Every structure is written in structure tokens, then in C-alpha cells.
Amino acid sequence: MGYWQVPLIIKSNLHSLAHSLKGHVGIEIIYGTSDEERYYLTSPHFNFEEHEYEEAYYTAKGLLYIVNGVLKLFGISKFEPYQEEVMWRINEDEAHNYPIYVSNKEKMYEKILNPFISYETEVTKNGISDYVKLAYDNDLIREVFILYNLSQEDPLYFLANVYKIQEIIDFDKNNSDIEGLQNEELNILLKKNKKFNRYINTRDGSKIFSRHGAAKEKGPEEAPLFEDINTNTVNLIHKWIDIHLEDAYKIRYNKSYKPGEILEPMTDEDYDYFL
Known part of the structure; x- marks a missing residue:
């Protein structure tokens, strides 16, 4: 075989x-x-x-x-x-x-x-593996991982994909019956991301990186740093994923994540178990 x-x-x-x-x-x-x-x-x-x-x-x-x-x-x-x-x-x-x-x-x-065939797995106590398991179970999460991947591959994808990620999480928050999605920290991160939208959406603001083409709309007086947008987006995604991990598998991570941080494989101490 x-x-x-x-x-x-x-x-x-x-x-x-x-x-x-x-x-x-x-x-x-x-x-x-x-x-x-x-x-x-x-x-x-x-x-x-x-x-x-x-x-x-x-x-x-x-x-x-x-x-x-x-x-x-x-x-x-x-x-x-x-x-x-x-x-x-x-x-x-x-x-x-x-x-x-x-x-x-x-x-x-x-x-x-969707690259997956039908194949069920258990929670693994490994952060990367559990994130992929969520992608198997949830198509919105799958899309966010793909969009974030492409946003880091080419600068021209970055702002457009950040906006789409924000839209997906906002849609999920407003249309899902998962109570945890009304979490205040998630709301704060989402509101902060939305403050970048004028820059993201205007050619006057973000030039060729803009989500839209040529238009008369003015960008913000002060442009945000790409790294600040990325940092908040990463934290937004991780918080959103934590909520889904808790809802789907009754686990959550106690760690906070920052771009560039190298994370070791998860151990029992990194999880809270509810069942």
C-alpha cells in the first residue's frame, strides 16, 4: 500500500x-x-x-x-x-x-x-494541529488562514486581505450563535482594525496597496504602519480562534500571541479544560 x-x-x-x-x-x-x-x-x-x-x-x-x-x-x-x-x-x-x-x-x-476529505481527529494539545483541525471543521476559519497566508506572501495582497479577514470575523460575530463572540476583547480588536479602513480603502491613503483603484476619496492625514495593522490583525485572529476553540473543543490557550514570536509545542499547562 x-x-x-x-x-x-x-x-x-x-x-x-x-x-x-x-x-x-x-x-x-x-x-x-x-x-x-x-x-x-x-x-x-x-x-x-x-x-x-x-x-x-x-x-x-x-x-x-x-x-x-x-x-x-x-x-x-x-x-x-x-x-x-x-x-x-x-x-x-x-x-x-x-x-x-x-x-x-x-x-x-x-x-x-477545501482540500480535506472526511477524516475526524481528536484535539491534539498542539496549537498548530488544533488550528488546522478548526479549519477542517469551519470554512470561515479556513478562509481566514488562507487569506492571512497570502497577505504575507506579497505586499500587494496585504491590505485587501486584512480587510476581508476583518469582514469575515465581523460577519461571524454578528451571525453566529456562539456567545463568546460577543467578547469585549474581540470587540476592541475589531474596532481597532476598522480604524484602518479609510487607509486600506483609498488610493490617496495607501497608493497601489489600496483595496480599491483610482478614486477621489481622501485617505487619512496620518498613515498607519503596516506592522501596526499586521500586529492587530494577528491578535484579532488569535482571539477569534481562541473563542472557537473554547466553543468547539472546550479548550483555550492561556498565552497571548505576538507577530514574530516563536511558539513551542503546547503542553497540558497551556490549556484550560472545561469537560
Whole structure:
């Protein structure tokens, strides 16, 4: 029985992540001929037959959009495939690569929307894994992780995606029956983000980075720093996720998060249990 995997560019954080990630995504360590460690992204959502290599490839790409968004929220460098447009399959300890010669945009769009197959997991006591579990369970959370990932990939995406993230969280707060979404801290963070909107939405304010094109509307007299917008957006997302973790899995984190902070894998002391 074979399985699909994605070889990753070696980074210093992969060894610890290989021993902590569980559930919907994991990292397998394979030792080369000189005992060097090689790292491979694995997932139960790569469960396709050998002839379904295109399906496996676009599923992996879609999953990486989500996982890399989570990693960036935790201040951890993203997973990068060692080879682009190639999927690897292990059959009885032999590795075979399957190049993707023709781009299938429709399949790519489908897997960005949802790369998951039906696969239930338990709460893992690992922050990254639990965030991905939420993305599996909730399409709005999935979208926010993808949007945040892209906002950090290219400056031209940043302001537009920050605005969309704000809209999603605001919609969720106003339309969900989750009582915790009326949390005062979440409201404060959301109101602060909305104060950036005039800058975000006007070409006079944010130039080419604006969410809109050329228009007569004036921007604010004083432009906010991109880092300030990012900091508040990260804290807004984390607070929103904490509320969903508490509602869905009866856990919450006691830590606060800041951009650039390197977070260690969660332990029992990092959680409050309600059941």
C-alpha cells in the first residue's frame, strides 16, 4: 500500500515540528544514505490511488495554503516544497515522483476552497494541529488562514486581505450563535482594525496597496504602519480562534500571541479544560 508525500526544503524548525504535529497534517523524517534527515509533509487527506497523482498534488497545494497561514500566525517559517509541480509516492519503501506537466486551474480552485476529505481527529494539545483541525471543521476559519497566508506572501495582497479577514470575523460575530463572540476583547480588536479602513480603502491613503483603484476619496492625514495593522490583525485572529476553540473543543490557550514570536509545542499547562 503506497502513500503520497511532499518533500520539504530543510529548515531548522522541521525536526521539532515532526515530533509535535498530529492529526490532519504531519512531517515524516526519512534518513538518507549518509544519515542526513529529510523531511516530508504527510496527511491523511493525501489518501488517493497511484493513478490519482493530480488529485493528490492539488490537495497538497490546497492544504499548504491553510497550514502555512497557521504557521505564519505562530511566527514560524512556512513549509516549502523541495520541488515544485511534483508529487512523491512511497511504494514499499521505494520513492517515485509524479511531475505535473499541465496546470489544472479548476482543480486548484477546488482544492483551495477545501482540500480535506472526511477524516475526524481528536484535539491534539498542539496549537498548530488544533488550528488546522478548526479549519477542517469551519470554512470561515479556513478562509481566514488562507487569506492571512497570502497577505504575507506579497505586499500587494496585504491590505485587501486584512480587510476581508476583518469582514469575515465581523460577519461571524454578528451571525453566529456562539456567545463568546460577543467578547469585549474581540470587540476592541475589531474596532481597532476598522480604524484602518479609510487607509486600506483609498488610493490617496495607501497608493497601489489600496483595496480599491483610482478614486477621489481622501485617505487619512496620518498613515498607519503596516506592522501596526499586521500586529492587530494577528491578535484579532488569535482571539477569534481562541473563542472557537473554547466553543468547539472546550479548550483555550492561556498565552497571548505576538507577530514574530516563536511558539513551542503546547503542553497540558497551556490549556484550560472545561469537560
